[in-house]
Amino acid sequence: MTDLSVPLEEIVGPTYVLRGEAAEDFTHDATFMQHGLLAVVRPGSTEEVAAVVKLCAQTGTPVVARGSGTSLVGGPVPLAGGVVLSLDRLTRLEIDLPNTVAVAGAGVITGQLDEAANAVGLMYPPDPASVGMSTIGGNVACNSGGMRCLKYGVTADYITGLIVVLASGQVLRLGGKLRKRSSGYRLAQLFIGSEGTLGIVTEVTVKLVPHPRHRATAMVGFATVEDAARAVSRVLAAGHFPAALEIMDRGALRLVSDLLPPRFDPDLEAVLIVEQDGNHEEHVQLDLMRIVELLEGADNRVAQSGAERDRLWEARRSFGKVLMAMPHNYFSEDVAVPVASIPEMIRRVRRLGAETELQICIVGHAGDGNLHPTIIFNDEQRPLVSRAAAQIFRDALELGGSISAEHGLGALKRDYAEAEHGVEAMALMHQLKELMDPRGILNPHKVFPEQPADDDFLNRMPGWFPDPGLRSRRTEAGV
Numbered sequence: 289m290t291d292l293s294v295p296l297e298e299i300v301g302p303t304y305v306l307r308g309e310a311a312e313d314f315t316h317d318a319t320f321m322q323h324g325l326l327a328v329v330r331p332g333s334t335e336e337v338a339a340v341v342k343l344c345a346q347t348g349t350p351v352v353a354r355g356s357g358t359s360l361v362g363g364p365v366p367l368a369g370g371v372v373l374s375l376d377r378l379t380r381l382e383i384d385l386p387n388t389v390a391v392a393g394a395g396v397i398t399g400q401l402d403e404a405a406n407a408v409g410l411m412y413p414p415d416p417a418s419v420g421m422s423t424i425g426g427n428v429a430c431n432s433g434g435m436r437c438l439k440y441g442v443t444a445d446y447i448t449g450l451i452v453v454l455a456s457g458q459v460l461r462l463g464g465k466l467r468k469r470s471s472g473y474r475l476a477q478l479f480i481g482s483e484g485t486l487g488i489v490t491e492v493t494v495k496l497v498p499h500p501r502h503r504a505t506a507m508v509g510f511a512t513v514e515d516a517a518r519a520v521s522r523v524l525a526a527g528h529f530p531a532a533l534e535i536m537d538r539g540a541l542r543l544v545s546d547l548l549p550p551r552f553d554p555d556l557e558a559v560l561i562v563e564q565d566g567n568h569e570e571h572v573q574l575d576l577m578r579i580v581e582l583l584e585g586a587d588n589r590v591a592q593s594g595a596e597r598d599r600l601w602e603a604r605r606s607f608g609k610v611l612m613a614m615p616h617n618y619f620s621e622d623v624a625v626p627v628a629s630i631p632e633m634i635r636r637v638r639r640l641g642a643e644t645e646l647q648i649c650i651v652g653h654a655g656d657g658n659l660h661p662t663i664i665f666n667d668e669q670r671p672l673v674s675r676a677a678a679q680i681f682r683d684a685l686e687l688g689g690s691i692s693a694e695h696g697l698g699a700l701k702r703d704y705a706e707a708e709h710g711v712e713a714m715a716l717m718h719q720l721k722e723l724m725d726p727r728g729i730l731n732p733h734k735v736f737p738e739q740p741a742d743d744d745f746l747n748r749m750p751g752w753f754p755d756p757g758l759r760s761r762r763t764e765a766g767v
């Protein structure tokens with residue numbers, strides 16, 4: 289591979305090229321995958337991104353776009369080495385109130401975008417649990433979702449414009465501040481969910497919506513997980529689409545038990561956290577009470593103040609952080625099934641846990657059928673994880689679902705892509721990739737299957753769990 293260090297420094301300045309130890313935080317993401325790289329480059333503008341990509345195109349050097357590295361599928365891990373292009377310096381943010389849109393550099397942290405919108409009475413709804421860490425560019429690349437997506441939709445539903453640097457280094461400006469457009473192909477959508485394999489997003493324009501003035505939240509407990517899952521279908525079928533409808537099973541509750549409301553029945557098998565929002569306080573409260581009634585839980589707590597509401601949410605939002613601080617490893621699955629199939633999916637995951645003796649906790653955005661069965665394991669159990677993950681993929685597909693509702697395929701799920709999409713759709717995706725990135729420099733080894741979709745697929749994955757010390761360094765780094 290060509291030594292690019294000198295030309296890279298000429299493009300972005302020596303301060304913004306990292307190598308060796310200084311680049312180590314960029315060799316991994318929030319999973320346990322890690323791979324060495326040539327250099328990390330931190331461009332300060334779309335033009336600098338274009339110049340770096342052009343240089344990489346001329347030399348055939350792999351380029352991996354990176355936001356905050358919170359991917360749960362190995363997405364930004366540079367499995368072919370090369371250049372990691374960190375977008376963290378692209379942080380310009382404009383809230384355009386008359387047009388109710390925001391224009392954000394790809395490196396803007398999504399939570400900061402939402403806070404800036406809140407300050408003028410607006411909101412950017414897609415809210416991955418990583419909203420305080422992940423970037424809007426990363427969210428676009430993964431079509432991220434979150435807790436409010438049942439009512440408000442996912443990242444793709446909010447994008448009106450993108451600036452993208454193509455694999456040749458050419459800059460493409462797509463869309464803009466219009467909320468409606470029906471002139472030609474919606475090319476911007478092609479890049480949403482493309483995980484850095486078709487282009488590098490440098491700027492994003494998103495629609496904003498009015499920030500609801502009132503929220504009401506409750507935690508409802510159930511004697512069985514199936515009762516909780518069935519209650520979700522009952523609420524939706526009755527015509528209620530709350531702002532959030534989250535599920536946590538007993539395994540997940542135990543991990544955050546310190547954060548549960550005082551005297552909440554500890555023997556419950558599952559809880560649903562439900563939130564209703566709107567502008568009329570009384571209506572919001574009434575709607576929430578109707579939903580709580582429909583849920584028919586064994587125990588419930590309706591938050592009586594903002595502080596109580598924050599506490600209910602803290603239990604759910606802390607799950608990821610608690611996992612990351614544990615001495616065990618974990619693999620967070622991200623399947624979706626039709627809502628009516630949630631009870632069957634949960635039954636299958638629990639059976640799998642019993643068969644393999646792996647601890648599998650379930651949290652999820654139950655309102656849209658998105659479950660995160662999370663496999664917690666120690667080093668000796670490592671070989672079992674591959675089989676369990678494969679079985680969860682197959683079960684979700686058998687029930688008419690998807691292997692990824694919001695995290696993307698990255699490296700860790702790519703081998704099951706064809707099982708979900710079929711040969712013809714994957715062939716078309718391949719053709720698009722070849723057309724847009726003929727030398728295959730953009731994020732190699734991601735999205736497209738490379739080895740058999742069998743029970744051993746993870747055990748053969750390069751860069752999988754290479755370094756036991758990585759865990760503590762990653763936690764210190766905040767991802």
Ligand SMILES: Cc1cc2nc3c(=O)[nH]c(=O)nc-3n(C[C@H](O)[C@H](O)[C@H](O)COP(=O)(O)OP(=O)(O)OC[C@H]3O[C@@H](n4cnc5c(N)ncnc54)[C@H](O)[C@@H]3O)c2cc1C
Pocket residue numbers: 317318352353354355356357358359360362363364375394415416417418421422423424425426427428429430431432433434435483484485487488489490608609694695698731767
């Ligand atoms: C505790 C925790 C909770 C999470 N909760 C959720 C959740 O609720 N919902 C959810 O959807 N996800 C969740 N995630 C996963 C993750 O946060 C998302 O996938 C997020 O969108 C990644 O953003 P990032 O900036 O960290 O991107 P990175 O991890 O750096 O990159 C992710 C992928 O996007 C590509 N990419 C990044 N930036 C660009 C760009 N500018 N142009 C082109 N490609 C790019 C990378 O190459 C990579 O393939 C969670 C992760 C953690 C650690």
